[in-house]
Amino acid sequence: MYDYLIIGAGAAGCAIAHFLKKEGKNIAIIDRDGVASGASGAAGAFLSPLAGKKNPYNSFVNDSLSFSLDFYKEVSSESFIKKGVLRVADDNFSKDRLNELQNEYYSSDALKTICSDFKEIEGFFYADAGHINPAEISAKMIEGCDFYKKDIIELKYENGVYDIHGIRAKNIILTQGVNTPLVDAPYIELSPIFGLRVDAKTSTKIPFNIHKSISISTNKKDNTIAIGATQQRHDSKEMLCNTSCDKCSFYIDDEKTQVEYLLEKANELIALRDLEVIKAYKGARASIKSYFPVVGALIDFDATLEKYPSIKNGTKIPKESLLYHPNIYILNALGSRGFVFAPYLANILSQYLLEKTEIADEISTQKLFFKYARKKV
Ligand SMILES: Cc1cc2nc3c(=O)[nH]c(=O)nc-3n(C[C@H](O)[C@H](O)[C@H](O)COP(=O)(O)OP(=O)(O)OC[C@H]3O[C@@H](n4cnc5c(N)ncnc54)[C@H](O)[C@@H]3O)c2cc1C
Structure with missing residues (x-):
């Protein structure tokens, strides 16, 4: 019992x-x-703060984050990489919003001195962030x-x-x-929102996690990286799932385009040299x-x-x-x-x-x- x-x-x-x-x-x-x-096997799995003015939701996210960073370090330090995240402004997060907590600012030149593969981007650095191996x-x-x-x-x-x-x-x-x-x-x-993670090899040394609509991880011990995003709403009336994403026609039909989109977005942030896709993972996360x-x-x-x-x-x-x-x-x-x-x-x-x-x-x-x-x- x-x-x-x-x-x-x-x-x-x-x-x-x-x-x-x-x-x-x-x-x-x-x-x-x-x-x-x-969804858990497909997750990025980035542990990132929520930027912006303090409100009940981002306080909840950031309290959860600080609890979870300590938790993962204790439970499995070998599956957890505590590296910060560079946040680049996008339609949802303006520069002002990203700088709400007066985070360290990196100009394009400053980023290029850290890694010459950075594209013409600028951003704000959040030190309390990380990346785990979800499985x-x-x-x-x-x-x-x-x-x-x-x-x-x-x-x-x-x-x-x-x-x-x-x-x-x-x-x-x-x-x-x-x-x-x-x-x-x-x-x-609950409604499902679909996403994709691509694990890939690259010779680019990525100094920290990067986020602009999609996320790119720093290199793991075996030099692989993860690139992930969940953005695609399921339009069908069948909102909940009885099958895994691998077998879902909605997703299978779209996989190639999604992988290409993800890699294209990643390459707008940093040049991923000698890129070789190892595996794409699909999943649907539940939101209310x-x-x-x-x-x-x-x-x-x-x-x-x-x-x-x-x-x-x-x-x-x-x-x-x-x-x-x-x-x-x-x-x-x-x-x-x-x-x-x-x-x-x-x-x-x-x-x-x-x-x-x-x-x-x-x-x-x-x-x-x-x-x-x-x-x-
Ligand atoms: C592509 C992608 C990228 C993501 N990136 C991140 C990220 O970077 N950071 C982050 O924090 N989160 C990320 N997420 C979100 C995160 O993955 C999900 O919020 C989380 O994994 C949800 O966990 P869960 O346990 O609720 O659901 P799931 O991981 O989906 O687990 C539910 C499980 O229940 C099982 N199950 C359901 N019904 C039954 C049944 N009747 N009998 C037996 N088994 C059953 C299913 O098989 C499934 O394994 C991402 C999600 C996706 C899809």
């Missing part, structure tokens, strides 16, 4: 497994395709937990216990990313409109509205009185910063589960529930 059964072995699932295991819990983690086989880190995080490769179709609950293909557990944590959720929660409106991730106990939408129909008209019901799916929790919607958020959120969820600490409103299931119930029903 496991204390927790986690479904989805990406950044979210592996991080919560790690924190609960550390507290002495007995953990099983399941994935249909293996560890870090979804290695994910595997490291679940050391000591039992892993099962299975495709879960439904959750069976009887006499206070979940029994899933003979794997029994008291609690379930859903960390499914963009995949069709095992428990219906219409208020968590607010950009905040979601974490906590899963509310039973229909049962709660049946009991309290006036919620639709704005009646506020205390969160303890809402009806919840028994012992089911979620950690999802990590967006474009999954590896920045995962350890920070996993720590929050583990404290909530073990010590009953509060979850901040902006990342709670309750916030999404009330909003959706009032607007959509």
Whole structure:
């Protein structure tokens, strides 16, 4: 009998497994395709700050970042390269916005003295940033937990216990990313945004990570680099996935153009000499409109509205009185910063589960529930 059964072995699932295991819990983690086989295996995986004036969202991102930089250093220093990032202005981040924290400015000439392969660019340097190997880190995080490769179709609950293909557990944590959720929660409106990472060899020595719409990593120990971006919205009505990106017609049709686009964008920042593509990874990350991730106990939408129909008209019901799916929790919607958020959120969820600490409103299931119930029903 496991204390927790986690479904989805990406950044979210592996991080919560790690924190609960550390507290002495007995953990099983399941994935249909293996560890870090979804968005997490495709991730860049850059750990970068969010520039701009302080607001609730970028404070949340930057708090998560500083927690996660320490976390990765401790968990697997060999899969983590702490090097800063040069941010180059683009349509979303003007020079003023990038310089909000008075970061070090590099002119084009200054960059060329560091590396003559830099193109005519200028930017701001953020020292607190890094780059990880997502598959290695994910595997490291679940050391000591039992892993099962299975495709879960439904959750069976009887006499206070979940029994899933003979794997029994008291609690379930859903960390499914963009995949069709095992428990219906219409208020968590996930949409997938597709992206690509290209691992390549180059003889160019890249002194630090570079970001302008796309990201380029500094050289890893074997001299390879990663180039990544997630920008492509899925236009189809089929918003959630039952297949991996490798098999998704939407993505396959577009792969060549995407790789070329990524390399072209990278070469506008720095000349990548003797470039040889090793492998392209595809993935879809899950986001919700607010950009905040979601974490906590899963509310039973229909049962709660049946009991309290006036919620639709704005009646506020205390969160303890809402009806919840028994012992089911979620950690999802990590967006474009999954590896920045995962350890920070996993720590929050583990404290909530073990010590009953509060979850901040902006990342709670309750916030999404009330909003959706009032607007959509
Ligand atoms: C190309 C790309 C580049 C990115 N770059 C960065 C970056 O630089 N920095 C950063 O921090 N983030 C980045 N991200 C975002 C980051 O990868 C995601 O936010 C994060 O990986 C999401 O993790 P997850 O665990 O929620 O989802 P996933 O990694 O998708 O994991 C969900 C897992 O659940 C499994 N699963 C779902 N349903 C079932 C079921 N019923 N039965 C069994 N298994 C199931 C799936 O197989 C999958 O492995 C990038 C994403 C992409 C796609």
